[in-house]
Amino acid sequence: MKEKEKDIFDKIMALPGLNIFEGFYQKYKEMLLYLFFGGMTAVISIGSYSYCDVRLGFDPLIANIISWILAVTFAYVTNKIWVFSVETHGMHELFIEAFHFFTGRLFTLIVEEAILLIFISKLHFNSIVVKVVAQVVVVVLNYIISKLIVFREKE
Structure with missing residues (x-):
């Protein structure tokens, strides 16, 4: 088996x-990179959400969908290339993988939208605070879905 390129x-x-x-990094590389890119994804999500919600005055649920599209696209590329280092063979396999990734993220979008609806629209908590807390829940769920379903090692 050939050694992976650095x-x-x-x-x-x-x-x-x-x-x-380096030893610690190599042992926990996948988790560390997921946390790094998950953090970057959260920054993109929270930043674009804040811009749409506060600056542009969009409805929080609409602002969240816009932020979701930007963040999930970034997450797919970074997770595929660096976190899970998964190779796909052919467009069909790439399409199936992307479909699973976006479907999994759609599930966590629904979870996040429910959190926002309940805590912002119904309970009137601070929009940005709720978004940040929701991101923690989403990052954990997304890792589980990505690891166990989307980017699992193929036999």
Whole structure:
């Protein structure tokens, strides 16, 4: 079996000063990269949501759908390339994988929309605080779905 080529994160961790963490990084690479890109996805989601909700005055549920589209597209690309490093063979396999990814994320969008509806629209909590808390729930659910369904190792 051929050795995988080092990605940019492997190269960064091999730099002087950072290489003392390389063993820890290699052991927990998938989880660390998922948390990093999950954090970046949350920033994109919260940032675009805030812009649409506060700056543009969109309804919170509409603002959330816009932020979802931007964040999920970013997440799919980063999860595929760096977090789970999954190769697909052919357009059919890529389509099926993307379909599973977006379907899983659609499920967590529904969960997130329910949280926003209940805590913002019905209970009148602060919109941004609720969005941040909802993102924590979503990141955990998305990891489980991605790991167990979308990017699972193929036999």
